[in-house]
Each structure stands twice: as structure tokens, then as C-alpha cells.
Amino acid sequence: MSPVTYICLLCLIGNSFGLPRVKRQEDSAFRRPRVCGKIADLAFVIDSSRSIGEPEFNKELNFVRQVLQEFELGPDKTRVAIVSFSNVVKTEFSFNKYINEDEILREVSRIAYAAGPATVTYRALNQTRREVFTPWGGDRPLVPNVVIVVTDGGTNPGRVDPYTKEVGKALTLGEAEELKVMGCHVFSIGVGPHIDPSELMGIASQPEEKYYLQVDSFNKLNTRALTEMVAYRACEVQDPPPEPLCEASPTDIVFILDKSTSLRTMDNYMEELNFVTGVIDNLAIGSSYSQVSVITFSTESEFEFPLNRYNNKEELKAAVRRLPWSKGDTYTDKALKDMLDLAFSPNNGARPGVAKIGVIVTDGASTDPYKTEAMAERIHRLRNINMFAIGVGDAFNKDELAMIASKPASKHVFEVKDVQALSSITGLFTGRFCRPVTPRPKPTPAPIKDCRFRDLDVVFLLDKSTSLQTQTNFNKELVFVNDFLDEIDIDSGSAQVAVMTFSDDPKIEFQLNTYNSRFGVEQGLLGVKYTYGNTYTDRAIKTVVDEVLTTRNGARPGVMKVVIIITDGKSTDPYSLADQTSRLHDMRTTVFAIGVGEAIDQAELSMMATESDNVFMVDDLNALQNIRIQLASRVCGNDDDNNNFRLSLDRLG
Numbered sequence: 001m002s003p004v005t006y007i008c009l010l011c012l013i014g015n016s017f018g019l020p021r022v023k024r025q026e027d028s029a030f031r032r033p034r035v036c037g038k039i040a041d042l043a044f045v046i047d048s049s050r051s052i053g054e055p056e057f058n059k060e061l062n063f064v065r066q067v068l069q070e071f072e073l074g075p076d077k078t079r080v081a082i083v084s085f086s087n088v089v090k091t092e093f094s095f096n097k098y099i100n101e102d103e104i105l106r107e108v109s110r111i112a113y114a115a116g117p118a119t120v121t122y123r124a125l126n127q128t129r130r131e132v133f134t135p136w137g138g139d140r141p142l143v144p145n146v147v148i149v150v151t152d153g154g155t156n157p158g159r160v161d162p163y164t165k166e167v168g169k170a171l172t173l174g175e176a177e178e179l180k181v182m183g184c185h186v187f188s189i190g191v192g193p194h195i196d197p198s199e200l201m202g203i204a205s206q207p208e209e210k211y212y213l214q215v216d217s218f219n220k221l222n223t224r225a226l227t228e229m230v231a232y233r234a235c236e237v238q239d240p241p242p243e244p245l246c247e248a249s250p251t252d253i254v255f256i257l258d259k260s261t262s263l264r265t266m267d268n269y270m271e272e273l274n275f276v277t278g279v280i281d282n283l284a285i286g287s288s289y290s291q292v293s294v295i296t297f298s299t300e301s302e303f304e305f306p307l308n309r310y311n312n313k314e315e316l317k318a319a320v321r322r323l324p325w326s327k328g329d330t331y332t333d334k335a336l337k338d339m340l341d342l343a344f345s346p347n348n349g350a351r352p353g354v355a356k357i358g359v360i361v362t363d364g365a366s367t368d369p370y371k372t373e374a375m376a377e378r379i380h381r382l383r384n385i386n387m388f389a390i391g392v393g394d395a396f397n398k399d400e401l402a403m404i405a406s407k408p409a410s411k412h413v414f415e416v417k418d419v420q421a422l423s424s425i426t427g428l429f430t431g432r433f434c435r436p437v438t439p440r441p442k443p444t445p446a447p448i449k450d451c452r453f454r455d456l457d458v459v460f461l462l463d464k465s466t467s468l469q470t471q472t473n474f475n476k477e478l479v480f481v482n483d484f485l486d487e488i489d490i491d492s493g494s495a496q497v498a499v500m501t502f503s504d505d506p507k508i509e510f511q512l513n514t515y516n517s518r519f520g521v522e523q524g525l526l527g528v529k530y531t532y533g534n535t536y537t538d539r540a541i542k543t544v545v546d547e548v549l550t551t552r553n554g555a556r557p558g559v560m561k562v563v564i565i566i567t568d569g570k571s572t573d574p575y576s577l578a579d580q581t582s583r584l585h586d587m588r589t590t591v592f593a594i595g596v597g598e599a600i601d602q603a604e605l606s607m608m609a610t611e612s613d614n615v616f617m618v619d620d621l622n623a624l625q626n627i628r629i630q631l632a633s634r635v636c637g638n639d640d641d642n643n644n645f646r647l648s649l650d651r652l653g
Helices: 054-068 101-109 121-132 165-181 197-203 224-236 266-281 313-321 332-343 369-382 398-404 419-431 471-487 518-526 537-548 574-586 602-608 621-637
Strands: 008-010 041-047 079-085 089-093 145-150 186-191 212-215 251-258 290-297 301-305 355-362 385-392 413-416 456-463 495-502 506-510 560-567 590-596 615-618
Touching: 041 054, 041 121, 054 101, 054 145, 054 224, 079 101, 079 121, 089 121, 121 145, 121 165, 145 186, 145 224, 165 197, 165 471, 186 197, 186 224, 197 212, 212 224, 251 266, 251 332, 266 290, 266 313, 266 419, 290 313, 290 332, 301 332, 332 355, 332 369, 332 398, 369 385, 369 398, 385 398, 385 419, 398 413, 413 419, 456 471, 456 537, 471 495, 471 518, 471 621, 495 518, 495 537, 506 518, 506 537, 537 560, 537 574, 560 621, 574 590, 574 602, 590 602, 590 621, 602 615, 615 621
Parallel strands: 008 145, 008 186, 041 079, 041 145, 186 212, 251 290, 251 355, 355 385, 385 413, 456 495, 456 560, 560 590, 590 615
Antiparallel strands: 079 089, 290 301, 495 506
């Protein structure tokens, strides 16, 4: 089966460039020649925000019309959908709404200018991915998908969402990455003087010179050279290269595959098995790497083989391909029970301290939804299994999948139009729990350390004293914390995060057990406010010892304890700081001290940190981002002596 090719073209709006003439596709004696004679499902996502102005918005619509006229439009040719966005996102029409060229061009001209006060690009990309390219929206299997997004500036959440522009930009880049990971070719075109080049280049696929374009104004957007080039490049993209090998930290993965009557044919069931073998192709298989087990289910659940049965990749794939199909009902609850009781049992190869991932693939709702809900609750109470749910077709229950999956659902629930489309999400799915590395002929047996699969209790102490001057400066500390969440895994229950702020008095913004999802932590960070005051670091550390690193507030015995202190100045009471730091060190925590700016006291930072390599100094708050990866590496690399991370049980209360 040929893989589906997804092509995503983002036109986001800046400088002139020379464009070569391209060879046109002759289409008939009665119609003008076209640049592109290939078929596609082509979605435009167009900026309708207030910054553009109605005259320029009309030029934007004219650009859409000109590009469309470079394609052959029709029910069996290129189909078109339009999404507009400003402070709201609106699907103007889907792929199956208009299929006649004259109708499409007429409806484009009728799109109203919203003049909204925000630019929620991340919402527009999300809606395009999750709602436009769907079977009910007219998206066709095995047809290239093209998305053209047009905007005149960077992401601006305004008052729509409680995000800073920096967080909004990160969300936009994340949504663009989702499109690229699933195989989309993403073009970005900047128009006008207010673009964000770094955002546009982050949105674009590689190579940059092919996928990133700029124009000075909306007038230049409407040149024949540009519209021909856009159509030509969209037509000539190549299929993505093969997925890279993934060697994540040791992982136990259990696939739960629906084999009920609704699949209809053995061929459809084989597509499920092909999806599993495709994921296996991207894993390093072995006792020191990933282990795979499979459960199939219909009226009954079948535990096909345990995690420790196959340590050879080819033998494992062959075993998956041999799994028989049997018709029946959809007793999802029985399969989930077998996953808990059998597949993840130490007797069947489940390894202690190793990340556990469950993956259910189904095309329908559970026959016994009440028992399925009870099993899902049992899974989530354990908090040590990262659950993914994949719905196939249009008969599955979305709420049920979200209930089974770990949180947030946006990262753990996948929907595909049919079983043939499962292969199109192999890379995206694998990327959710696995980091790609360069393949090696003979991997070393030592497991690769990865913070995302480590059990961690992390406490951030953030300076919000007068010397920071503004909420904007303080927000840079919050953005750093938010970005650090990329390096750990909260949703699976492996990591917990608490945040404290301090100036004259410490404030616990939220405890380790306040939020059990990344989304929750992000929402908690949005509520953190800046206040003036002195730098009583000692009071903050005392509060960590007495109130944060306690079992009643979520601290877990035997789990690594990490405290990360960020400050831009010297402590107001250095003598008390020495006493409180000694108490913190006595608890066997690992402390990192980050100093910002010129007013820091290096000796004080060294005293707070548990070792000299745990001290970081940066020139300003903007430079915090430069140490994020290095800090994460230190957090994970300090586990050689486990005692450094084990909190004395007699200190927990």
C-alpha cells in the first residue's frame, strides 16, 4: 500500500524575491493553461484579523483565487476548503461543499472580513488538522493534502486565550510540527513589515529556501510569478523520507487491537497489524530497549504474546503478522483488564522502573461502556501507564477514547478516516513517546537516559523581587518553566511539578499533587503574578522543606527530588539562607541554582547548589532558554548515585 502524502503550505506574510517562470500545464482549448495538473485536497487558512484591513483582505482573497486557478478543480480533481481566523476560527466551507470551479471561486469572493482583534494561528492550524482533513469533511484517502495559511504577522492570542505572545507562538509552532510529523509539507509565506521571521521559519519544512517565502506587501502577493511558484512548489513536493529509527529509553508497549465484526474483512484487520509492524520498525527492540506485547479483542480478549517473548525485531513483526482475525462484539473492557492483569505483569516481562505505554486501536464503541469506563478509571488511578487511543472510521465513540487515553487528549487520541490511513500516523504516533536518533549497526546495551521517562518530583523557586522591575521580565521565568516541561513527562504520571515564587514572602503557587497533566501545569503558570519586594530566598527554601516536599502535598518516597532556584540577586538574609539550605541538602534533594544578570552572588549560588556543576549563570532573562537542554541533561545525569535523589522517609510528613 502506498503511503498517503500530506502537503501543508503555510503562507504567512514580508521581503521581495525573484521567482523563475515555470512550465504550465496545458488543460484544454477552452480554458487557460494550469501550472498543476495533479489532484489534491487543498485547504486555505486565511488571516482575517484587524491588522490587515479590508482592502488588503480582499487582495488576500484574490491571491487565493489566483492560486486556485493554477489547479484543475473538480470532484475527481483538486478539491478546496477554506478556514478563516482572527480572534475566532471559522470553516467557511469544506472539501465536499463545493466541487465546481465556478462555485468555488464565487464563494471565495463572498468570504466576509472579520476584523478580529487577535491572531490565533495555533487554533486555526489545530482546526485544519482535526476537522478539515476528515472523512466527514470530504478529505479523500491517498490524495495529497495541501494547506495554505495566509497571515500578515505573528501569533497574537489577544484576550481570546490567557497566553502571552511567546506561549501563543510556541503553540503555533507545536501545531505546525504536528502537521510536519504526520507527513505534511509546510510552506510559510510572510507578507508585510510585521512578520515574525523566526516563527515563519519554525513553521516551514526544510529546506528553508524551498518552503519559506516573503513578500513586501499584499500587492506583491498578487503577482503571477508568486501564484505560479506557489502552485508549482505544491505540485512538485516529494514524499517524505523513511521514518528514522527510534531508540527511546527502555519502554514496555502493549498494543490492544480491535478484531470485531465491524472490520468486515481480513484485509482491513491486516491494516491494523501493518500499523503495529510500522511502529516496531521505528523502535529498537530488545531487553535493554523496547519490548512489545499484543492483545486482540472482540467478544473475548486474547493475550497473544507477552512482552518478553521476542527480542528480535523480525521475529516480533512476523509474530504480529500471524495474528488471526475473529469476528464478534467490541468488549473493550476485557482487553483493558488483560492489559493490566496480564500484559503489564512482571511475570510476563514487564520491567520495574520502565515506561509503560498502552495503545488501543478500535473502529467502534464499546459493547459494555460502563465496564470500559470502570477499567479506564482503574488504569488512570495507577498513574504509571501512558495510554493512547486510536479511533478508526466514524463509528467510534470520541468521548470513550478520550476517557481511555491519558491527558491531555489532544496528545493521546488519534482519529483516522479508515484502516488504510493508519499508516499515515505511524511517525506522528511514534514521535509522541520516542525520540529519533541516528541508526547504529550495533547499539550498545546500556539504556539511553531520557527525562521524559524518569520519575521526578520537581520544585521551581522563582524570584519575583523588585529588581525584576516588570511582569514582562518575570514572565520570562514562567516561559522557561513552561518550556522545561518539554523535557519531562507529567501526563504519564512519571513527573510532578510544583512552583513557588518569593520576594518578601514565599508563595506556593501550586503543589506537586495539584496538577497531574502538563495542561494543568501550564494553566497554573498562567495564573502566577508578579509582585515587588526583597529577596528572601531563605524563607522560600524553608517553605519547600516544611510544606512542599511532604507526602501530604504529593512528594513521593523513593522518587528523585529536584529543586531549581532562579534568582537575579543576592539573598536579603544570607545567614538564614545558609541554615535553610543545609536543611534542604539534608533531605537528599538535588538543588540547581540559576543566577541571572550582574547582581548575583556566585558564592551564594554555589552554596545553594548540591554540587558545583549544578550552578548556572546567564547574562539576562532572555538567555534562560540557552541553558534549558543543559539543565535537563544535568537533572537526568545526576542519578548515578540514587541517594542524591531519595528523600529520607523520616523527613516526609
